[in-house]
Amino acid sequence: MTVKITAQMVKELREKTGAGMMDCKKALTAVNGDMEAALDFLREKGLSSSASKADRIAAEGTSYIHVDGNEAILIEVNAETDFVAKNEGFQKLVKDLAEHLLATKPATIEEAHDSKLANGLSVADEISNAVAKIGEKLTLRRFEIRTKTDNDTFGPYLHMGGTIGVLVVLEGTTDEQAAKDIAMHIAALNPKYVSRDQVPAEEVEREKKVLTEQALNEGKPENIVAKMVEGRIGKYFEEICVLDQAFVKDSDQTVGAFVKSTGGTLKDFVRYAVGEGIEKREENFADEVMNQVQGK
Structure with a gap:
């Protein structure tokens, strides 16, 4: 009796082996739906090597x-x-x-x-x-x-062959070098937002609360704490908003001033640092090589 090969069976075999969908379907068809035999079939064909990884x-x-x-x-x-x-x-x-x-x-x-x-x-x-x-x-x-439109410019920049990638959209100007310079700045300083109005209100309030507690813990009088916090929150915006940051190619002006000099507007940017947020495994290289030699 011929067993019908279902999508669920293919999915299950694929999850177990890491082999391609079509290879899993062929394997199940060849062994009439026997999952264990399909596993052996793929191993014999050398198609389940990705499973161990x-x-x-x-x-x-x-x-x-x-x-x-x-x-x-x-x-x-x-x-x-x-x-x-x-x-x-x-x-x-x-x-x-x-x-x-x-x-x-x-x-x-x-x-x-x-x-x-x-x-x-x-x-x-x-x-x-x-x-x-x-x-x-x-x-x-x-x-x-x-x-973008024909009146705008992309600023693509890959740092050290792609360990950091930045894509900038500069509106209202076709100055490619300026767009790339902004992308390089973003790669270096890692801002989170374009401008202050993009920062969520709750994030600003949370920072103000922390800064207020810091000032009070420093023994500052309550009547001047509010003014201190406003000054320090400005520094906070300089850290996270690219338009407020000192431009890396000319620290005498902000990125915002540089963008304005191009006649354009910084609409958006995306920044990837490869592997950010992934917990990297710490291993002794010598031990890893020994494990491979011993077939572990």
């Missing part, structure tokens, strides 16, 4: 920017080691993914994984195939797409 930490990798006319994308793809991040195959994968995602514009990372490439494979399957070839866990972590 599923629990590894991929905190290295690269960011990449692809610009196509009035559209641009900033993408981050992670690998386990910096060595693989420099691999030609890995870099081609990142470039291909960026071009595909900008063309198809998925709304979420889940949609991105399910979207089909020109070769008929899903993004998830393409990454699984790359894992098998390259030998490390690889993940498409995030992406942001931005648009």
